[in-house]
Amino acid sequence: GAVVSQHPSRVICKSGTSVKIECRSLDFQATTMFWYRQFPKKSLMLMATSNEGSKATYEQGVEKDKFLINHASLTLSTLTVTSAHPEDSSFYICSGTSGSLDTQYFGPGTRLTVL
């Protein structure tokens, strides 16, 4: 199956700093990438959808100025959590799809801890 990587896998930062998470499709061109957030023992909640070369579409309740998403190429999307606060601590997971295909392939996730 298709492979998606994420970097870093784990990050700890101080409150008020910004953190960038990278999501890469390694063996396919991800025309669409999705960003999810998952709190402990909870389900995956979609934050935003990004299409290569265009602005991301954010889900209701997700602040676009706080969670900056860039999808500059068919193999890379980035999520920047700006001015992070402890309540932003979570497991952030990306996924990618290719063309009109519906199967989403997930990255390994990034665990963010904001002190």
Place this chain on the structure above:
Amino acid sequence: GENVEQHPSTLSVQEGDSAVIKCTYSDSASNYFPWYKQELGKRPQLIIDIRSNVGEKKDQRIAVTLNKTAKHFSLHITETQPEDSAVYFCAAMMGAAGNKLTFGGGTRVLVKP
């Protein structure tokens, strides 16, 4: 938007028994229904999926059924093994909604040896 309900939230079975997880969805326009297995701290892994033009699909010990009229779909795992212990998520996708997945709340499955 789409809403997916998943039951039960926890399921404990004896090794070798079957496990069944049920999901319902709200939007009749949804046409793709994947199931993911997630181990602690790991990525969700696709284990089986079904599309709205099919009523049942099987892959070795795993099967999924879909009832479009009732808007529910189920995951069946037969001959469970300890390595089947994980959290399982159902999801529904509406192609017209940009291929966005809506996930159920998850089922924590424990297979006791």
